[in-house]
Amino acid sequence: MSALREVATEPLTRQAFAPFGEVIGTHGADSFPINQGRTERFHALATVELLGVNDQGILSIFRGQPLEPLVIALMERHPLGSQAFVPINRGPFVAVVAPPGPFDENEIRVFLVPGDHGVSYRPGTWHAPLLPLHVDSDYLVVDRQGSGQNCDEVTLMRPIKPCFR
Numbered sequence: 001m002s003a004l005r006e007v008a009t010e011p012l013t014r015q016a017f018a019p020f021g022e023v024i025g026t027h028g029a030d031s032f033p034i035n036q037g038r039t040e041r042f043h044a045l046a047t048v049e050l051l052g053v054n055d056q057g058i059l060s061i062f063r064g065q066p067l068e069p070l071v072i073a074l075m076e077r078h079p080l081g082s083q084a085f086v087p088i089n090r091g092p093f094v095a096v097v098a099p100p101g102p103f104d105e106n107e108i109r110v111f112l113v114p115g116d117h118g119v120s121y122r123p124g125t126w127h128a129p130l131l132p133l134h135v136d137s138d139y140l141v142v143d144r145q146g147s148g149q150n151c152d153e154v155t156l157m158r159p160i161k162p163c164f165r
């Protein structure tokens, strides 16, 4: 295995994550009351994007195990649809991403996603498959079912080791 490359994790903000997708969380999000004021709606935090033919948006649960050692050697993208991960039991995870388009290892960013947030990768965003931290955790996943090739993979020349300073 070629030399590992350490990449510092960044705090998750809507602005920082914007090139890769959207943040699903209530902090700093607009909301309005519904149901006679008994419920607060944080509306349209992310958009489900389906770009293929006869697509269906689907909801799944991923029961993920931590990757130990946390070394990322493979990334993937879904050109035909978005993919969202929302913790069900508040399990934090790491979002290792690079912008859509030709893959460039030097553009890899690493975000720490707290247990009360989720993210939605826009179509084509390069990302590491689900990476829960510390303990097995369940995530609601909203993504696409349909025809066509919707998962391109790439092997990193220099595997990434996230650093938590």
Ligand SMILES: NC(=O)N[C@@H](O)C(=O)O
Pocket (backbone or CB within 6 Å): 076, 083, 127, 128, 129, 130
């Ligand atoms: N393979 C699969 O459904 N999951 C990946 O796309 C992932 O991002 O975890």
Ligand code: NI
Pocket (backbone or CB within 6 Å): 076, 078, 083, 127, 129
């Ligand atoms: Ni994916």
